[in-house]
Amino acid sequence: MGRYRVRVDTGNFVFAASANQVQLWLVGHHSEAKLGLWFHPARGQMEDFEVDLKEDLGPLLFVKLQKIHLLLKDAWFCNHITVWVSEKNMEEEQEILFPCYRWVQGDGIICLFSDLLIFHSMVLPSSWNTWRKGLPLTVDAMTEKDLPLDMRFHEDKKIDFVGAELQGIESSGSYDLSLLLPERVCESWKDDDFFGYQFLNGANPTMLRRSTSLPTRLVIPPGAEELQTQLERKLQVGCLFEADFSLLDGIQPNVIQGERQYLAAPLVMFKMEPDGKLLPMVIQLQPPCSGSPVPPLFLPSDPSLTWLLAKIWVKNSDLQLHELQAHLLKTHLMAEVFAVATMRCLSGMHPIFKLLVPHFRYTMEINTRARTSLISEGGIFDQVTNTGGGGHLDILRRATACLTYRSLCLPNDLADRGLLGIPSALYVHDVLRLWDIIFSRYVQGIVHLHYSGDKDVQDDSELQAWCREITEIGLGGAQDRGFPVSFKSRAELCHFLTMCIFTSSAQHSAVSQGQQDWYTWVPNAPDTMRQPPPTTKDVTLEMVMATMPKVYQSCLQIAMTWLLSRVQPNRVLLGYPKEEYFSGPESKAVLSRFQEDLDILEREIVARNEGLDLPYEYLLPSRIENSITI
Numbered sequence: 001m002g003r004y005r006v007r008v009d010t011g012n013f014v015f016a017a018s019a020n021q022v023q024l025w026l027v028g029h030h031s032e033a034k035l036g037l038w039f040h041p042a043r044g045q046m047e048d049f050e051v052d053l054k055e056d057l058g059p060l061l062f063v064k065l066q067k068i069h070l071l072l073k074d075a076w077f078c079n080h081i082t083v084w085v086s087e088k089n090m091e092e093e094q095e096i097l098f099p100c101y102r103w104v105q106g107d108g109i110i111c112l113f114s115d116l117l118i119f120h121s122m123v124l125p126s127s128w129n130t131w132r133k134g135l136p137l138t139v140d141a142m143t144e145k146d147l148p149l150d151m152r153f154h155e156d157k158k159i160d161f162v163g164a165e166l167q168g169i170e171s172s173g174s175y176d177l178s179l180l181l182p183e184r185v186c187e188s189w190k191d192d193d194f195f196g197y198q199f200l201n202g203a204n205p206t207m208l209r210r211s212t213s214l215p216t217r218l219v220i221p222p223g224a225e226e227l228q229t230q231l232e233r234k235l236q237v238g239c240l241f242e243a244d245f246s247l248l249d250g251i252q253p254n255v256i257q258g259e260r261q262y263l264a265a266p267l268v269m270f271k272m273e274p275d276g277k278l279l280p281m282v283i284q285l286q287p288p289c290s291g292s293p294v295p296p297l298f299l300p301s302d303p304s305l306t307w308l309l310a311k312i313w314v315k316n317s318d319l320q321l322h323e324l325q326a327h328l329l330k331t332h333l334m335a336e337v338f339a340v341a342t343m344r345c346l347s348g349m350h351p352i353f354k355l356l357v358p359h360f361r362y363t364m365e366i367n368t369r370a371r372t373s374l375i376s377e378g379g380i381f382d383q384v385t386n387t388g389g390g391g392h393l394d395i396l397r398r399a400t401a402c403l404t405y406r407s408l409c410l411p412n413d414l415a416d417r418g419l420l421g422i423p424s425a426l427y428v429h430d431v432l433r434l435w436d437i438i439f440s441r442y443v444q445g446i447v448h449l450h451y452s453g454d455k456d457v458q459d460d461s462e463l464q465a466w467c468r469e470i471t472e473i474g475l476g477g478a479q480d481r482g483f484p485v486s487f488k489s490r491a492e493l494c495h496f497l498t499m500c501i502f503t504s505s506a507q508h509s510a511v512s513q514g515q516q517d518w519y520t521w522v523p524n525a526p527d528t529m530r531q532p533p534p535t536t537k538d539v540t541l542e543m544v545m546a547t548m549p550k551v552y553q554s555c556l557q558i559a560m561t562w563l564l565s566r567v568q569p570n571r572v573l574l575g576y577p578k579e580e581y582f583s584g585p586e587s588k589a590v591l592s593r594f595q596e597d598l599d600i601l602e603r604e605i606v607a608r609n610e611g612l613d614l615p616y617e618y619l620l621p622s623r624i625e626n627s628i629t630i
């Protein structure tokens, strides 16, 4: 009994419209009403209908819809349906939002629930797959075509990605260093302070840690007592740092077109100067090995080419661990585990589903593409990197086996690495601010709206199953590495959700955006090394050139790093999801406070950067995508 205004909102993507007809029902506590309307949803349009119903539906529970085709079957992307109810005894019209944000396929009946009601609705289809043993599980799709339609790129993204892939390959050979940072890298890459800077604020800020003792692998040969004294002095005053690439030790190097490539597993020791500069003190390219001579130590006082070649070796190792461990594993593949578990365990009505799902947009497809063309047999890694040909998968396996929960919770990770309180560590500063904003302004706000206390969390069986699914299934039993198997409190839940969102947005931004800046000038971080690491200090320019990648290998490096760090057209920024999953003023207020704080941070970073020789921009909120899409 009453008047119902109904609005159907269709997505604005290519092919979002449908030539099929759509039938709607309103379902209330007491009865349901089939609306006498059949319409053809139009792209980017809102269609409004008004109906007067004689029957008493009672409080509205859900909306049913059915797409009916006559000749042509096509999919329809429904954003949401909004219903305004004004019943006779109601003073004000009541607005109820029924989010959909999926492709409506086939002619089955679909139910859309409002977030005002606690109900179970359908779980979206997604199954696990073991792509390679020892790695996190993935979505079950051999190629992107096997993915559920809702996980696919929309047409504009697909056209842009495939076009960019072709354009990258075609134009990489003629790349002119016209961008500011690549040009600066080309000028300054040989300088020690520029080398050190990259470990704090470059493409890979994840390898550096403050030393708490001299690393056992650093065997100081007789005659180098002065070096030992200098290292100990820096250690005592807390100014000694290290980047250790031991994870690469023993990895089989690639063979490319019949030519053997070479790989090292370096250690670099740094000192932090009072002005915040990080300077390398010594480089050891291989760990000591019993039965072999003690590995040489390379020093800034060595002949300039010798020292330069040692630094190039470090940067080659850094590129490998950056792309495989920090970027691919610890952002892309982790986000995919969270996404598949979310689709499997949380209903579309669940508040945590609604909180998280915008942070997984396009991740399954970009990861599936990585598995078919980047790390696949014959893929980019096999073609041009010294870890390709299977070594890259062993690195991923080793990195998975030692991946801890604390290392994904950035405030813990940075504290464990001794990186707090360093004014020149811009990445660290921005990470801590962003983590806090995501935690206190966004996650806590939404969680506290839906869970009134710890008991609500403990009693939420869907949520607890989701947690177990991630740790025990997706990560193959990661509880021994600190991942939770249950949430006992709202605080534990908020911490975990912050980690999921941070990983899928800010951390990916920090490890992805710098690729083009720092890797376009190939000598600064070559993708492969074609000669063995030096074992003496006699290094010639010919040796350096013979070690560097070939032209086609360099071209592919330039093309790939451009493709994977270019600004994405139609990107969705952190805090500005396109979908309106939550209705109600409280949730909207949470989102606006989150946006306000992101804005404040934006201004802070811009002001800070104005006074810097090299601005650090990868964690500017205006550059952080809401999910991993590239």
Ligand SMILES: CCCCCC(=O)/C=C/C=C\C/C=C\C/C=C\CCCC(=O)O
Pocket: 165, 323, 324, 327, 328, 332, 366, 367, 369, 370, 373, 374, 380, 384, 385, 527, 556, 557, 560, 561, 564, 630
């Ligand atoms: C050769 C130098 C490094 C190349 C960049 C790299 O290794 C990046 C790795 C980390 C994560 C990338 C994740 C997804 C990329 C997805 C697809 C790439 C598809 C490439 C293609 O289709 O050509």
Ligand SMILES: [Fe+2]
Pocket: 327, 332, 508, 512, 564, 628, 630
């Ligand atoms: Fe990426």
